[in-house]
Amino acid sequence: MLQLKNVSLSIQRTPILRDVSLEIETGTTVGLIGRNGAGKTTAMRAIMGLLPLQGGTIQFEHGALHDKPAHHRAELGIGYLPEDRRLVPHFTVEDNILVSLWATGNTDRTRLKWVYELMPEIGRFADRKAMSLSGGQQKLVALARALVAGSNLLLLDEPFEGVAPALAQRLMEVIGDLRQEHLSVLISESDYTHSEKVVDKVYAVERGQVGLMDTKRAA
Ligand SMILES: Nc1ncnc2c1ncn2[C@@H]1O[C@H](COP(=O)(O)OP(=O)(O)OP(=O)(O)O)[C@@H](O)[C@H]1O
Numbered sequence: 001m002l003q004l005k006n007v008s009l010s011i012q013r014t015p016i017l018r019d020v021s022l023e024i025e026t027g028t029t030v031g032l033i034g035r036n037g038a039g040k041t042t043a044m045r046a047i048m049g050l051l052p053l054q055g056g057t058i059q060f061e062h063g064a065l066h067d068k069p070a071h072h073r074a075e076l077g078i079g080y081l082p083e084d085r086r087l088v089p090h091f092t093v094e095d096n097i098l099v100s101l102w103a104t105g106n107t108d109r110t111r112l113k114w115v116y117e118l119m120p121e122i123g124r125f126a127d128r129k130a131m132s133l134s135g136g137q138q139k140l141v142a143l144a145r146a147l148v149a150g151s152n153l154l155l156l157d158e159p160f161e162g163v164a165p166a167l168a169q170r171l172m173e174v175i176g177d178l179r180q181e182h183l184s185v186l187i188s189e190s191d192y193t194h195s196e197k198v199v200d201k202v203y204a205v206e207r208g209q210v211g212l213m214d215t216k217r218a219a
Pocket residue numbers: 011012016034035036037038039040041042043083
């Protein structure tokens with residue numbers, strides 16, 4: 001389980017997250033829905049250890065996450081799809097996916113193989129340079145990279161933003177298939193269009209405050 005309790009975070013003394021509490025039970029998919037600027041990316045970056053908290057705690061499984069350095073997240077099986085993808089343009093697709101494991105010294109290719117099975121289209125362009133792909137293809141590669149690292153928890157920041165309807169559908173299928181993997185997943189979206197079909201529970205985020213909006217399936 002991932003649990004944020006009373007998390008507060010300011011950037012340049014401006015409060016961005018205010019007393020945020022949320023829970024993702026193991027094996028469930030949770031939505032974080034809010035307009036641009038509401039605080040979704042900041043919440044994900046806080047969970048990834050990329051921004052320091054001013055207050056509150058983040059627990060993952062049975063340990064405190066908030067006091068661990070960012071590079072420990074991959075070791076804990078936490079994968080992150082940032083909103084802006086952040087692929088290395090001159091690396092191949094495969095190297096971009098494996099980057100998330102290099103930091104941990106993990107050379108096991110089992111998860112890479114699993115990702116190619118889950119998304120066969122990625123395997124087909126594995127040797128191409130990231131910069132030669134379309135924006136939508138790059139989004140798939142960034143998801144693949146998050147999946148390789150995220151054996152326990154996946155943080156997907158606006159995965160459907162700016163992608164064509166057919167690809168959004170494909171992303172939803174892949175995310176829906178993760179249910180069998182007992183992964184915990186947090187998905188942010190500016191409206192509730194796509195995530196509605198794949199989440200168990202939804203939190204609304206507005207001006208840095210988070211509240212439970214809907215529990216769809218009994219978790
Ligand atoms: N580095 C920063 N410096 C100053 N303000 C920031 C910084 N990062 C985020 N903010 C502010 O924090 C608020 C929340 O931003 P955040 O990116 O978390 O929103 P979001 O819900 O993810 O929306 P978006 O989709 O626009 O990224 C916004 O008002 C934003 O301007």
